Amino acid sequence: MATPKPIARLISHVILDLDGTLLNTDCVVSQVLKPFLVKNGKKWDSKKAHKLVGKTPYEAAAVVLEDYGLPYSTEEFLSMLTPMFNEQWCNIKALPGANRLIKHLKSNGVPAALASNSPRSNIEAKISCHQGWKESFSAIVGGDEVEKGKPSPDIFLEAAKRMNTNPPNCLVIEDSLPGVAAGKAAGMHVIAVPSVPKRTAEFSSADEVINSLLDVKPEKWGLPPFSDWIDDTLPIEPWFIGGPVIKGFGRGSKVLGIPTANLPAENFSDVLSEHTSGVYFGWAGLSTRGIYKMVMSIGWNPYFDNTEKTIEPWLLHDFGEDFYGEELRLVIVGYIRPEANFPSLESLIERIHEDARIAEKALNLPLYAKYKDSPYLRNSLKEDNSANGNQSVIDSK
CATH class of the missing domain: 3.40.50.1000 (HAD superfamily/HAD-like)
Incomplete structure (x- = not known):
């Protein structure tokens, strides 16, 4: 930056x-435009969404009409879409x-x-x-x-x-x-x-x-500083994600020497949309092994220039063996820093280990330590999934 x-x-x-x-208006834009385009025989292309950023409603409408070849005037299009958007403002x-x-x-x-x-x-x-x-x-x-x-x-x-x-x-x-x-x-x-x-x-x-x-x-x-940073960490409203661990490709972990566990983007589109890229930390629960400290990244990993946004948790524990098939749950409680690029692989690895040290120390603070007892970390994923019908998958490498 x-x-x-x-x-x-x-x-x-x-x-x-x-x-x-x-x-986070982007979510509502796609929720309204997707079904409208389908109804008109078109398919929403998320890669074109950036063209709408910063434009007036009239300008944005004109862009959509041109990009998708819709047979409406800008005024007609806005008259149809405006009521749909109005229903979504509070979402x-x-x-x-x-x-x-x-x-x-x-x-x-x-x-x-x-x-x-x-x-x-x-x-x-x-x-x-x-x-x-x-x-x-x-x-x-x-x-x-x-x-x-x-x-x-x-x-x-x-x-x-x-x-x-x-x-x-x-x-x-x-x-x-x-x-x-x-x-x-x-x-x-x-x-x-x-x-x-x-x-x-x-x-x-x-x-x-x-x-x-x-x-x-x-x-x-020259404005008053925030006073809520604690030991190089920022407390955030906790959020919760989880799923069964599956075997993955492991490029990042093999190059970095760090056993991360990727969360595939297609299973966490809502999470990825709601949370900014950066380095976070919290607690991880494995159904048959216990609860561990963890640090995680969300983003495109600029050094590797990933084409999709990913979630990569690193459980701060030496397991000595794989644990594919086990249920893994994460409670994310704090923020460390924005995603950044690095001039060398060595500097990237050094920074990742520094993030781990920050997380390891911070999670001893009562503010963060209390979440180790979160029922979410201990409840069966199967029980929750049967209740809400939503199963997530974690890709371990």
């Missing part, structure tokens, strides 16, 4: 984009770190605004489903309240005006190229949090490029 460029003065106000920055989840950032700014008296290409009514509907969000913003500006949407600077300039501040005092946080361009055109400082995977190089015009909102360092911009 790019480091921030020096700033001439301290920041006093923050302006946040909404879709793709604070909210959009906050992205990792969004609630934390919003609460931090409010509790420290930092004025914050929302500035989105979406119509004001859509913005209001989306944030109404997230407790405390509306009250946390000094100003909200929609794309229908200015002459031109992003990449024009109009939205950000209007947000600064409504907060009674000058553009150079503002820090913009954006996920899209049009949003970054708009922030820079407005004369503001910009942090890019790219929502499109593996395209961070395109965001060089931003003052800083980070992996996710979990990696925001307000003190770099």
Whole structure:
């Protein structure tokens, strides 16, 4: 990730984009468009989704019509899709770190605004489903309240005006190229949090490029720092995944000398969509062996340039033998760092072992240690799967 460029003065106000920055809108877009396209004899192509990022609803509709050759005008298409989207607004989840950032700014008296290409009514509907969000913003500006949407600077300039501040005092946080361009055109400082995977190089015009909102360092911009990091770890809302261990190919473990256990992307599409790439840690339960500390990565492993996002847990224990067929459960309780590339295999291995040392030590803290007793780690996977009909598979290597 790019480091921030020096700033001439301290920041006093923050302006946040909404879709793709604070909210995981991508899931809802695919949920609405997939069945609509099928109904029209087309197939949703997730690789084309990046074309919609940062665009106004009208612009995004035009892109979809052209890409899929649909026989509608933009107005007809929007009239059909808008009610479907309206039904889904409250199903959009906050992205990792969004609630934390919003609460931090409010509790420290930092004025914050929302500035989105979406119509004001859509913005209001989306944030109404997230407790405390509306009250946390000094100003909200929609794309229908200015002459031109992003990449024009109009939205950000209007947000600064409504907060009674000058553009150079503002820090913009954006996920899209049009949003970054708009922030820079407005004369503001910009942090890019790219929502499109593996395209961070395109965001060089931003003052800083980070992996996710979990990696925001307000003190770099003269704002109050977060105080929730503990021994190089960030506590997160725990999440739970698991399945039977199966034999895998093992390229990563053979090269790295580290016995990871991959979770295949096709079995965890929802998990991969909801959680940002990076290095996490927590507890692992094997049905016939016990409970162990573990560290894990989510992402594309830039050194190996993987083509799909993966989940790779490393149980911090020397088993001495394989345990294929056994049930493995994971409780992820903390975050260590963003995914990163490394200049050499040796530096990658060194960093992975450092992550393990951090996790090993942190899991002794009461804050994290208490999850070792989670019933999820001990209950039978078969019992849970029979109840919810959802079975996951873990690929061990």
